[in-house]
Amino acid sequence: MSSERGSKHLSFIETASPNPWSTYLAQVDRVTPYLKNRARWVETLKHPKRALIVDVPIEMDDGSVRHFEGYRVQHNLSRGPGKGGIRFHPQVTLDETKALAAWMTIKTAAMDLPFGGAKGGVCVDPFTLSQNELEKLTRRYTSEISLIIGPTKDIPAPDVNTSAQVMAWIMDTYSMQVGFTASGVVTGKPIHLGGSLGRVKATGRGVFVTGREAASRIGLKIEGAKVSIQGLGNVGSAAAELFAANGAKVVAVQDQWGTLIDEHGLDIQTLLAQPQGIRGVKGALANDGAFWDTPCDILILAALESQMTPERARKTKAKLVLEGANGPTLPDADDVLADRNILVVPDVICNAGGVTVSYFEWVQDFSSYFWSEEEINARLDKLMVDALRKIWTCAENNKISLRTATYVIACERILAAREERGLYP
Numbered sequence: 001m002s003s004e005r006g007s008k009h010l011s012f013i014e015t016a017s018p019n020p021w022s023t024y025l026a027q028v029d030r031v032t033p034y035l036k037n038r039a040r041w042v043e044t045l046k047h048p049k050r051a052l053i054v055d056v057p058i059e060m061d062d063g064s065v066r067h068f069e070g071y072r073v074q075h076n077l078s079r080g081p082g083k084g085g086i087r088f089h090p091q092v093t094l095d096e097t098k099a100l101a102a103w104m105t106i107k108t109a110a111m112d113l114p115f116g117g118a119k120g121g122v123c124v125d126p127f128t129l130s131q132n133e134l135e136k137l138t139r140r141y142t143s144e145i146s147l148i149i150g151p152t153k154d155i156p157a158p159d160v161n162t163s164a165q166v167m168a169w170i171m172d173t174y175s176m177q178v179g180f181t182a183s184g185v186v187t188g189k190p191i192h193l194g195g196s197l198g199r200v201k202a203t204g205r206g207v208f209v210t211g212r213e214a215a216s217r218i219g220l221k222i223e224g225a226k227v228s229i230q231g232l233g234n235v236g237s238a239a240a241e242l243f244a245a246n247g248a249k250v251v252a253v254q255d256q257w258g259t260l261i262d263e264h265g266l267d268i269q270t271l272l273a274q275p276q277g278i279r280g281v282k283g284a285l286a287n288d289g290a291f292w293d294t295p296c297d298i299l300i301l302a303a304l305e306s307q308m309t310p311e312r313a314r315k316t317k318a319k320l321v322l323e324g325a326n327g328p329t330l331p332d333a334d335d336v337l338a339d340r341n342i343l344v345v346p347d348v349i350c351n352a353g354g355v356t357v358s359y360f361e362w363v364q365d366f367s368s369y370f371w372s373e374e375e376i377n378a379r380l381d382k383l384m385v386d387a388l389r390k391i392w393t394c395a396e397n398n399k400i401s402l403r404t405a406t407y408v409i410a411c412e413r414i415l416a417a418r419e420e421r422g423l424y425p
């Protein structure tokens, strides 16, 4: 399974108390002055279109019955069907799911993909479940949200702790309900069920592509650059491999069990082969501070929300921050990073590689014609470079951060669609 790793023991990388929905609202407030006439519609972005709360009861292996709370939020559907992953994590809440759905709206629009934004989640620690219990949980949750998902309505995908196998169960459950095989209901599926080559590593690849472009613009060479990575799940590990393969030195990594530091560069292949992650490696530190203090050129945030606090923003030695996770930087920390002249490539473009290849998967499923991995990676690279160039120009012209520039471009597209469709009735 290629899911993000997780654990009962959330000693590090817990989402801090700030509410991700408040972070998102603050980001919308920051962009509003740049929206000109479209600002009339900006309230649209502050209200999710639809949010479903579901009870997910399952019979456990020991015969007991447990109930889990699940959500599917469709934040905005102005530009197309909802799109966004499903997360299984003990810290999932409705407000977190609303924020993650909203960030999908911005992300799909920033990449100009014909989708709106959605997100789902179940408040559960999947590492405490057997495979049988996990399958039951996935199928019952799918059945509960099947009212609002579908290949032309809302298309889930993997997120934290959900894998290609989980997507296969979702696809099968939905298909059994509608009476035909509906491959296009989810993306991130196994290859022989209509999945796309390149999807598993697409988010990490997008982090690398946007990082490479941003680095070249600030005169930072990837070869020899020192990279620190928080989070070694699906996103962090694929990004680590690509940076290392291109000559960077990964000097610090942190997961929920600890921190590993080696200023000469860690052996990424050996580390990723550890079934237990950092906890299986000798020399792992229990010291969170050491991760943020380690000198590096590039910092990749690939864990959870709210990790970059103002205090950590004052500490980091990085020149470039790449947001592989969704919502990792608090608005106040954004200000500290800007004051310190540290460039941030924001989540809504930096980690958009995953949803971009999800879009390719959806197109391939509809046309029943599948592309080679080379073609997928080349198209991904081009779409991300083109999107980042537009954002860069907007940021330079308006003297704003890359985050605000990404929101300017995305909100213009979303609110133009909103305005042209008009209000019903």
Ligand code: GLU
Residues within 6 Å of the ligand: 083, 084, 085, 086, 155, 156, 157, 158, 159, 160, 187, 326, 351, 352, 354, 355, 356, 358
């Ligand atoms: N969960 C991923 C994200 O946050 C991918 C979503 C998708 O492919 O729909 O972007």
